[in-house]
Amino acid sequence: MQSATTKTLADELRQAYQYVLLQISKDLDREHTKRFRRLCTEHISKTNTEILSIFRCLEHEGLLSWEDFNYLKDLMRKIRRMDIVKKVTEFEIKRDLKILLDYYARKRQGQDLSCCSQNVRRVAGYLTRLTDKVRDRVDVTNIISSVKSSKDIRNVLGEFEEEMYCGKQKFSWDEFMMLVVIAGELLAIALASETRSHLAMELCSTAADELCPRMMELKGNWREFSHRVEERYNQFYSQQKLESNPCLSMQRKRAEILQHLSSIFSPQ
Numbered sequence: 001m002q003s004a005t006t007k008t009l010a011d012e013l014r015q016a017y018q019y020v021l022l023q024i025s026k027d028l029d030r031e032h033t034k035r036f037r038r039l040c041t042e043h044i045s046k047t048n049t050e051i052l053s054i055f056r057c058l059e060h061e062g063l064l065s066w067e068d069f070n071y072l073k074d075l076m077r078k079i080r081r082m083d084i085v086k087k088v089t090e091f092e093i094k095r096d097l098k099i100l101l102d103y104y105a106r107k108r109q110g111q112d113l114s115c116c117s118q119n120v121r122r123v124a125g126y127l128t129r130l131t132d133k134v135r136d137r138v139d140v141t142n143i144i145s146s147v148k149s150s151k152d153i154r155n156v157l158g159e160f161e162e163e164m165y166c167g168k169q170k171f172s173w174d175e176f177m178m179l180v181v182i183a184g185e186l187l188a189i190a191l192a193s194e195t196r197s198h199l200a201m202e203l204c205s206t207a208a209d210e211l212c213p214r215m216m217e218l219k220g221n222w223r224e225f226s227h228r229v230e231e232r233y234n235q236f237y238s239q240q241k242l243e244s245n246p247c248l249s250m251q252r253k254r255a256e257i258l259q260h261l262s263s264i265f266s267p268q
Helices: 004-027 028-038 050-062 070-080 084-107 117-133 150-165 173-192 197-217 222-244 246-265
Strands: none
Touching: 004 050, 004 084, 004 197, 028 050, 028 070, 050 070, 050 150, 070 117, 084 117, 084 197, 084 222, 117 173, 117 197, 117 222, 150 173, 150 197, 173 197
């Protein structure tokens, strides 16, 4: 059974989905609506001429929902409305980040876990296990004390981002992953706090809103983000296995000794 907070997250996402559909209906002029309708005539009746009623038919056919915009995006590409594809993509990124942050925070606190896709559970698992390796050195408890509203978490993430940008020309996927973890850790502490638990949902939404432009700046999507997290996880643990192999460890030690000795006996 879903918890009340999980239902609130799902309700919020459904409400955001309805808002996106309403915005799309306003953005489509009559000509584009006709072109869109012609592409999906097999799924709608002749009486469905308004775009919102067309959307409802697609929902009934299982071709459109807050969890799946693929069919709609495909049709929007065909009628060359890439601005709407971008708008929908932004919704998808925020949706997936909200679900991930909520799941990550609950997993960290050992609370009832929300229902989500296998992919989200896997990504959250990778991130929590990676963070566990530096658990004693990653403590945001003092930072959360300054977070009393959604505006504050936006400021905190912005300050971390400024630290990352220092002296750099470009934002990277590694830095984006770090921001996601920081947001997740802040949210986890908020969930466990009696004075901040009521803000958890608002903080989750604000953090996702703040992170979304960064992912779009990287020209990425959820699939690529998942791949990057898994890649980083595999790299880290393959290195851990390498270092724990006694034969390879001794080989590395011998190489270091020879390197140091060569600096004395075989100077350049």
